[in-house]
Amino acid sequence: MSISDYPAVDYVHQRGGGGNGTATTDHHRLSSKRKLDDYGPSLDDDEEYEDFSELVSVRMRKDEPKAVNSSSDVISHNINGSLSDIDTRHSDARSACSSQSESTRSSFRLQFFVRMMSEGNTMVMQACPQDTVKSIHERIQTMKGIPLFEQRLIYRGKQLQWEQSLAECDIQNDANLQLVGRMRSTEHPQAWQVINDMVSLICRLCRGEVEHDALKTIKGLMTSYLNMTPRLDNDSASGYFQIFMSSSAPKVLIMLYMSPYRGNKDCADCSIRHFLSSCRTTLSKSLHNQCARVVLKFCKLLRRVSCEDPLYLSCRSTFGSLLETAGVSYGSDCSKGMILIQEISPFVRELANRLLKDLDYSMESPSSVGPLLSDVRDFIAFILPLRTGIKEQQACKGSSLPDEKRHKHLIPAEEIEYLHLMFIELLKKMDHCLQKMEESWAAKERGEDDMLYSAWSHYLSILKELYHISKLYEGAEEEFWSVLRRQRSMICVLIIRYAKRTDDHQWILEHKSVTNFESRRHLAMMMFPEVKEDYEELHEMLIDRSQLLAESFEYIARAEPESLHAGLFMEFKNEEATGPGVLREWFLLVCQAIFNPQNALFVACPNDRRRFFPNPGKFIWKFYFK
Incomplete structure (x- = not known):
């Protein structure tokens, strides 16, 4: 079974009715009373009930703010008979x-x-x-x-x-x-008012009505709503995000995005991107759980439109970045707004299939784009919680936890099997890509082709993620390293040309058999902080060559560590030369003086090599006591 046998992602497109006047009228007629007819199968037959319930707009009775199950007693009787x-x-x-x-x-x-x-x-x-x-x-x-x-x-x-x-x-x-x-009450009447004003405005736009400064109004209402959200009380903040979902705000924004009327798509695009940006910058990391659930809803709705839609790709990347701090539940319990691992799996399948396809394109010609940086980054973000869950599950196998608790947090077996199949498929594809790369590199060395493939730059990131996955399955790690040893020359080329200082390369340094001296030297040099050439202030030193070690010690001993990190300006007395060359010469002479046996703190006794005497040089002891 290959990973193509698994359902990658739901490619059902949005039905045409999403933007017509009838659908939007149903949303616009939402009143303070629970709209029961909106639950009918005419909404989205293939969505779960939770999707139906989110279309219902619920408001609080102003005269009974705490009444949980209350409604009007005004009942319509049959007026045809007395x-x-x-x-x-x-x-x-x-x-x-x-x-x-x-x-x-x-x-x-x-x-x-x-x-x-x-x-x-x-x-x-x-x-x-x-x-x-x-x-x-x-x-x-x-x-x-x-x-x-x-x-x-x-x-x-x-x-x-x-x-x-x-x-x-x-x-x-x-x-x-x-x-x-049944009418529901809420403790946040102002939040309900703001979100209902926004939903009503969007519904009018979906009907084709012209609203002056609609985008500015929607963004203003959205900003006001997010500013109401408490920053410290997570329980209270979850209520605000629940209002946002219950009011059908995500769905009406997507309806606006699919609306055929002029300007509606751009308005919805800017509004949704404004929400995504606010989630990342305005709200604290403690609220990322709640933000992730809203962004996940946007992803599900937009994926029905197209998996290539730019807004969908932006929502997917935002959702992946929020997963770094959001909680993920590996069982069936999604308390405290945590994301279920089953909700992440479709994105893993989608991105894995996309990477396999793009890796094929990366071998066709130097101009082929190959895997996109955003796809590789999203793949790593979505695969991380799945890897973490499998690792924790394997650690709990030999534990003394009760069976019911252990079963509650089990990742489905098909998810574990799929990840293993995905690893095998991607590793085979990377082996094939590295073989093609070796052929292209050999042609370049012979002068037949001087073009480099831009897609090669993402190979190391994909290999690093495959290395982490290999540690989860028996025999997979050895299989991974055997491929890298077989493609050793190309791995070294990738390291020298594409390894970045910001990446963690410890995983490959642990196995010297897949690297050579030049690649290991390149990785070691990147561990040092990046050299800064332009400094506002330099530590100046004027050294007499005859007193090189003593004067150098005096300058450095009096200097602040921060000033030495900033940079050095070196000049010898009675000499005009300055610049980097003089600084390198001074550094060489100082190193030679330090390791000169005559400048040692102790010298060996000429008659008995087992005995040592203090060096008679006075300046050496002066340095020591300082």
């Missing part, structure tokens, strides 16, 4: 039921109507009088996807209780029931 007609029909039905036998009563089925108060849609349902109200709620959940705790059935101005039967509620044939939602 109350007297309803009472008469109700009395006739009761008398008819009382005259029936028990067997007939058990087989009788009611037909009644359930009206969705938000849009006026009506469902026709049938049930036995002995069925409970809860069973009706469950059927509504199956039909419409509305969770039980979001439903309230009203009949004749009273809410029906779950444990009651339809007969106990006195529901008759052709009865009209109203289905309404």
Whole structure:
């Protein structure tokens, strides 16, 4: 099985309705009441329920800020008949039921109507009088996807209780029931107001309405909202990010991005990028968990548009950078806003397939782009939490943790298997790339081709990540080093030409068999701090050649360490020459004087080599006591 057999990523494109007037009107009609009809399958049939629930806009009643499950008692009755007609029909039905036998009563089925108060849609349902109200709620959940705790059935101005039967509620044939939602309260009414203003404005833009300075207004509302987010209280801050998700802000921004109306795409692009930038610069690292979940939502929605979309690539890179500080859950528990490892896996598959394809392109011609720096960086960022989880899981195998706790944090076996297959595929591809590189390099040495492939610059970074993956699987590390030993000459070329001072090269220094002297020297030199040529102040020294060691010691002993780090200006007395050449000569003469046996602190006794005497040179002891 190769990694191409695994599903790489969801390439389903956004349906055309995402930007038309009908879809946006549904968003715009969101009111302070729970919109139950929005749960219907007409939204996104292939999304999970959590995606449905995020389209629902929920607001707080101003008169009851702490009421968790409250709603208006104003119920619409059937206005086609008078109350007297309803009472008469109700009395006739009761008398008819009382005259029936028990067997007939058990087989009788009611037909009644359930009206969705938000849009006026009506469902026709049938049930036995002995069925409970809860069973009706469950059927509504199956039909419409509305969770039980979001439903309230009203009949004749009273809410029906779950444990009651339809007969106990006195529901008759052709009865009209109203289905309404539960209103939720919030401790952040101002945040709700700001985010609702932003969503309403975006919905108007999606309908084609022209709004003056729309981009400036959206960015201002978004900035105000993020500034409200507490910087220290993470629990309170999570509530603000939950409001951002529950208000469908990510979805309406993507709707604006897909809108066919002029200027909407650019407006959405700038707004989303403004949010990404604020997450990285404005908010503290402690809030990166919450930021990552919002950015992840943007990635999921944009990936349905196109995996090549520039905005998607930007969101993916931001999500990868946030993972460095965000918490990742390796089991099924995503408490405290942590990212599930299953949510990261699609990106790993996508980037692995992209790298395999780009590595093939990198061998075609010198002008081939090959792997992009952003793709390599994202690949490393997404693979890190997966490697960490597998390493921790392997460490827990021999531990004394209870089985239930150990099982709770297990990474799925298919993820571990996929990473191993991906390692094998990428290692084979890199071996092939290095062989092609050797052929091109030999042609360059012969003068047949003087072009260098730009894609070679990313080979070392990919090899480094493969080295870390190899340590997770038995036999994989030896296989990795055997490939590098076989391609030793090209590894040395990569080190000398493309190794950077900012990278960690300790992994390759541990195995001298894959490097030569020149490559090891190059790596060792990069461990020293970078030399700065232009200094504002230099430490000046005027040295007499006859007193070279003594005067040099005096100058250096009195100097501050920071001034010596800044740079030296060297000049010999009675000589005009200055510059780097004079400084190198002085350094050579000082080293020769230090290692001169005559300047040693102790000298050997001429008659007994086991005995030593202090050096009679006075200036040597003066240096020592100083």
